[in-house]
Amino acid sequence: MLNVEQIDVYYGHIQALKGVTLDVPHGEIVTLIGANGAGKSTLLKTISGLLKPNRGSIHYTGVSMNGKTAQDIVKAGISHVPEGRRVFANMSVLENLELGAFVRRDTIGIRHDLQKVFELFPRLHERRKQLSGTLSGGEQQMLAMGRALMARPKLLLLDEPSMGLAPLLVKTIFAIIEEINRNGTTVLLVEQNANLALSIATRVYVIETGSVVLSGTPEELVSSEQVKMAYLGS
Ligand code: ATP
DSSP: EEEEEEEEETTEEEHHHHHHHHEEEETTTEEEEOOSSSSSHHHHHHHTTSSSSSSEEEEEEEEEEEEHHHHHHHHHHEEETTTOOOTTTTTHHHHHHHHHTTTTOOHHHHHHHHHHHHHOHHHHHHHHHHHHHGHHHHHHHHHHHHHHHTOOOOOEEEEEETTTOOHHHHHHHHHHHHHHHHOOOOEEEEEEHHHHHHHSSEEEEEEEETTEEEEEOHHHHOHHHHHHHHHOOO
């Protein structure tokens, strides 16, 4: 579904991604693990068109995404939930969700998807009139995910949805990610906690200092000494 091939990305003179190649097959949950600063967020930002690669290509459903704007990419079916959630604090929950549908014109479909988001996240329905800036961290994460779903994505990019959340809430968020995936959305997930990443993934990529150093199924990675030592604390 998504094929990233040999991309290089720079911030000024600093090279953040070095020849990264990655495939996300339709229907799967692919996770990216790696230390702080490895380049995981940079990769998601490049896929969603916020950063431009200096080299390499990105194809989505066989179509080149090179030169497409971030808005074109949302329209094509890729939504990005950024690290730190970035909800519009001075707008209500409902207004944030409606903004997620900004690329759509199908009013009936938008109403239908709003109901689906409220079924997935009953808490957002309870809080729909509340200003988003006053939500808890977990609720803001739900809102950021709900807002992304309002674009009706076929591929959802999630950047560290567990960050700063209590373990029970992380469990809830991960169960919802699995449900979103079962409902037909392919997922590319950045997750610092390798155990968690491996538990949900169909395929895992390990990124170190801008390069993919290892990839495989969770079963393959669990048996890798390199992964055990560096990421699984054993
Ligand atoms: P984290 O989990 O800490 O977010 P990450 O793996 O997502 O880590 P990135 O945020 O992609 O890492 O950062 C990759 C590299 O690019 C880091 O060395 C970082 O310092 C650098 N970098 C990120 N954003 C910028 C920026 N706006 N300007 C300059 N350098 C940046």
